[in-house]
Amino acid sequence: MGQHCHYGYFFNSPSKKAAHEHRDNNSFTIFKNAPLLLDAGYYDYYGSTHYRNYYERTIAHNTICVYDSTETYTTLGVPVSNDGGQIESPTLMNYDDIFLPQHQRGKWIQFAADSTYAYNIADAQLSYDSTKLDFFRRRLLYIKPNKVIVLDHIHLKNITTHQRDVKWIAHFANKPNINGSVISTTVPGHITTYNGKTYTSTNGNGSIAIKTLLPDSSVTTLIGGTGYEYWVDGVNYPPETEPDTSFFSPGKWRIEVRPVTLTDTIIYLHTIDIGDTTDVAVAGGLAMQSIYSVGVDWDDTLYFFANDADTGKVYHVFNNVQGNRFVSIFAADLTSGSYNVLIDGIEVEPVPADTNGIIKSSVYLPTGHHVVEIALNTMGTNEVTSKNTLSIYPNPAHTELNIIPALESYPFEVKIYNTRGKLVMKRYNQLRLNISDLPSGQYIVQVNQNNHCYSTKLIKQ
Numbered sequence: 381m382g383q384h385c386h387y388g389y390f391f392n393s394p395s396k397k398a399a400h401e402h403r404d405n406n407s408f409t410i411f412k413n414a415p416l417l418l419d420a421g422y423y424d425y426y427g428s429t430h431y432r433n434y435y436e437r438t439i440a441h442n443t444i445c446v447y448d449s450t451e452t453y454t455t456l457g458v459p460v461s462n463d464g465g466q467i468e469s470p471t472l473m474n475y476d477d478i479f480l481p482q483h484q485r486g487k488w489i490q491f492a493a494d495s496t497y498a499y500n501i502a503d504a505q506l507s508y509d510s511t512k513l514d515f516f517r518r519r520l521l522y523i524k525p526n527k528v529i530v531l532d533h534i535h536l537k538n539i540t541t542h543q544r545d546v547k548w549i550a551h552f553a554n555k556p557n558i559n560g561s562v563i564s565t566t567v568p569g570h571i572t573t574y575n576g577k578t579y580t581s582t583n584g585n586g587s588i589a590i591k592t593l594l595p596d597s598s599v600t601t602l603i604g605g606t607g608y609e610y611w612v613d614g615v616n617y618p619p620e621t622e623p624d625t626s627f628f629s630p631g632k633w634r635i636e637v638r639p640v641t642l643t644d645t646i647i648y649l650h651t652i653d654i655g656d657t658t659d660v661a662v663a664g665g666l667a668m669q670s671i672y673s674v675g676v677d678w679d680d681t682l683y684f685f686a687n688d689a690d691t692g693k694v695y696h697v698f699n700n701v702q703g704n705r706f707v708s709i710f711a712a713d714l715t716s717g718s719y720n721v722l723i724d725g726i727e728v729e730p731v732p733a734d735t736n737g738i739i740k741s742s743v744y745l746p747t748g749h750h751v752v753e754i755a756l757n758t759m760g761t762n763e764v765t766s767k768n769t770l771s772i773y774p775n776p777a778h779t780e781l782n783i784i785p786a787l788e789s790y791p792f793e794v795k796i797y798n799t800r801g802k803l804v805m806k807r808y809n810q811l812r813l814n815i816s817d818l819p820s821g822q823y824i825v826q827v828n829q830n831n832h833c834y835s836t837k838l839i840k841q
Contacts, residue, residue: 387412387654388528390520392486392502395478396469400426400436403466405486405504406518407441410528412654414584417442420551420631421610424619427456433617434610438465439549440631443504444534444648446512447545447613461612464545466507489517490691492712492736498522499712499738501691512544513537517689521712526655529665529676532648533689539644548637548648550590553629556581558602570608573601578663579635587655593667593676594649597640604633647687651678668698677701682752684711691737694756694801701752703745711739711754722753725822725837730757756801770827770834776841779816785827785834792829796838799823815840 388410402419410417419442421435432455434440439461447464454460455468466485477483489501500520508516515535522528536544560576577592579600592598603611609632610617623630639646655661665678673696675683684696691713701707709721714737721729721743731741731754739754771784785792794813796805799822807813823838 387522387526388417390500390502392488392504394484394486394488396472396483396485397478401468401471402436402441403438403468403507404441404443405466405507406502406516406532407443408520408530409442410588410652410654412526412586412588413656414586415553415629416581416583416586416588416654417652418551418553418629418631420634422619422621422623422628422630424621424623428620430610430617430619432456432458433461433615434612435619437461437463437612439463439612440551440610442550443518444516444532445547445549445636446508446536447547448512448543450543451509451512461615461617463612464547466504467509490736492738496524496740497710498524499736511537511542515689519685519689519712521683521710523710526653526661527678528652528654529678529683530648530650530652531674531685532646534646534648536642536644536646539642544642546638546642546646548592548650549634550579550637551631551634552581552588552604553583553631553633554581555604555633556602556635558600558635563599567608570605571601571603571611573599575599580661580663581633582657583629585656587657587661589653589655589661589663591651591663591665592637592648593651593665594647594669594674595639595641596667598637599640601636601638602633603636609633647674649674649676651676668701670697670699672697677707680705681708681710684709684713684754686713693737695799696754697799698752700749701745703750704747706742706744707752709739709741709743709752709754713737714739714754715756718757719754720757722751722755724751725753753799755799770825770836772825772836772838775837776839777815778841779814781813781815781825781838783811783813783825783827785811785829786832787829790830792827795826795828797824797826 390408392405421440445464485507487503492499503517505516513536517533519531556579558574558576559578560574563575564573579590651665653661665676668675673684674687675685686693692715693713714733716733716735720727731739733739773782794807818840825838826835
């Protein structure tokens with residue numbers, strides 16, 4: 381399954397395909413006036429050396445490879461290059477075979493779009509050897525007309541006992557410029573590793589700029605040029621016929637982004653700006669991350685995504701957000717419902733999440749640095765009455781919390797929610813609560829009494 385946008389294509393196939401399998405789940409392309417990020421390789425003919433070792437392989441696409449020098453691959457029973465890519469298996473001969481569990485490869489998690497964006501989530505875990513990884517989920521947000529955010533969550537297996545060289549791959553028609561310094565040169569002019577994090581390239585009238593925001597510490601290897609266009613594991617596999625560049629862009633250069641420190645959990649976050657010769661693309665964006673959220677502060681817009689790659693969330697937060705400006709908010713991966721935007725703990729904007737779990741809003745941030753939260757309104761917008769009718773003390777509290785309900789002579793129910801909207805305590809007709817087991821942090825205390833709902837905030841120290 382794939383999804384088009386004005387500038388490209390994002391691909392994920394639920395099942396293994398037939399003979400012409402490309403092992404390209406969770407890959408994407410981008411073009412403007414000419415191909416800018418492209419599927420590399422050239423279809424000279426089916427089964428050629430180039431076809432088997434490069435063109436149909438993961439290494440030729442803009443996705444993820446996890447290289448292990450001990451791994452072996454075959455195509456049509458013949459050994460082929462080790463690209464660290466997605467798994468291979470015999471050609472399917474019957475249509476119904478594509479529905480068998482052993483032939484499942486990808487899963488489309490979500491697609492949402494309106495006139496301003498297209499948001500995609502796809503999982504490609506089953507496309508890889510299960511001994512190498514057990515999670516690979518890619519989010520691709522296209523912000524119309526010229527921006528893309530690519531967020532990848534990967535969980536590697538057996539990193540203490542096996543080589544796990546994880547690589548984020550992007551292919552270009554022409555040699556990209558990379559900022560930073562050269563830290564190693566394997567082949568002068570053809571294989572060079574940089575400590576830079578931004579990459580710019582042009583093709584025809586199009587331009588593209590990419591920035592690696594996560595991992596915090598990464599290196600990027602540039603591979604390409606004559607004799608190295610189709611380089612895999614020490615060997616170049618050129619087409620047996622000269623590519624027709626009038627109709628095809630086989631690709632001549634690629635980058636491979638690696639984390640400096642390998643852990644079992646890897647998050648890649650990239651921003652991509654798309655331009656032309658008049659409005660040249662510029663790399664940008666600042667990574668934002670908390671235990672709940674990951675995303676980007678980019679051109680006065682905060683983009684929130686779930687830090688654990690899941691959906692159906694009820695809370696986002698970024699800390700240390702620069703102020704003295706108006707910012708737009710794009711928050712994804714939420715459950716639908718009514719939310720509040722909070723600046724430094726103060727509610728400033730009620731906003732709804734649509735049926736796709738997406739919020740779009742804007743707020744003003746005063747001078748300084750701020751905490752920006754998006755929290756589910758656990759009371760519901762039609763139930764909440766004045767917050768001043770409920771009192772609690774002490775606040776902040778350590779071990780005990782005293783409740784003064786709005787009506788002294790009526791029974792009541794107390795509920796305490798954490799900032800993710802999870803109910804952590806419920807009591808009936810208790811004026812003094814033992815909260816010593818609650819972790820330190822912010823909470824919402826809600827009292828239901830006489831068919832009314834009252835709420836206030838609590839800080840537990």
